[in-house]
Amino acid sequence: MSNQHQSSSAGNHRHRLEGPRNHYISYIVSIVLTMLAFAVVLYGGLDRTFIIFFLVGLAVVQVIFQLAYWMHMKDRGHFFPIIGLAFGTFVALTAVAAGVYWLWW
Structure with missing residues (x-):
């Protein structure tokens, strides 16, 4: 043992x-x-x-x-939070781009 x-x-x-x-x-x-x-x-x-x-x-x-x-x-073990932050950033930037496109064109 x-x-x-x-x-x-x-x-x-x-x-x-x-x-x-x-x-x-x-x-x-x-x-x-x-x-x-x-x-x-x-x-x-x-x-x-x-x-x-x-x-x-x-x-x-x-x-x-x-x-x-x-x-x-x-540090190790933060892969999924990083993926979540990247996806949230992508969604936010897409929303801002869509808003700018909608207002100015």
């Missing part, structure tokens, strides 16, 4: 714990992205179209970063 216990425990993989270092780094990156967005808007000397696309780009990067590090979507 002890041989079975040893062999089964030897097959288990240890779960790697994240230290606070990853949380500090992700928090600092989130703050830097937010400050960059505020700086671009406060500067005001840039083209309005550029500012809008730049802010949307920063928002997309921020969302991906938040999902990966704060919501732990980068």
Whole structure:
């Protein structure tokens, strides 16, 4: 019986714990992205179209970063939540595109 216990425990993989270092780094990156967005808007000397696309780009990067590090979507076992988020994003973008098409054409 002890041989079975040893062999089964030897097959288990240890779960790697994240230290606070990853949380500090992700928090600092989130703050830097937010400050960059505020700086671009406060500067005001840039083209309005550029500012809008730049802010949307920063928002997309921020969302991906938040999902990966704060919501732990980068870890194993999150395949179905990622598929659900991708499908929801597809449905939302399709609805927005249909609304824009309906209103302007």
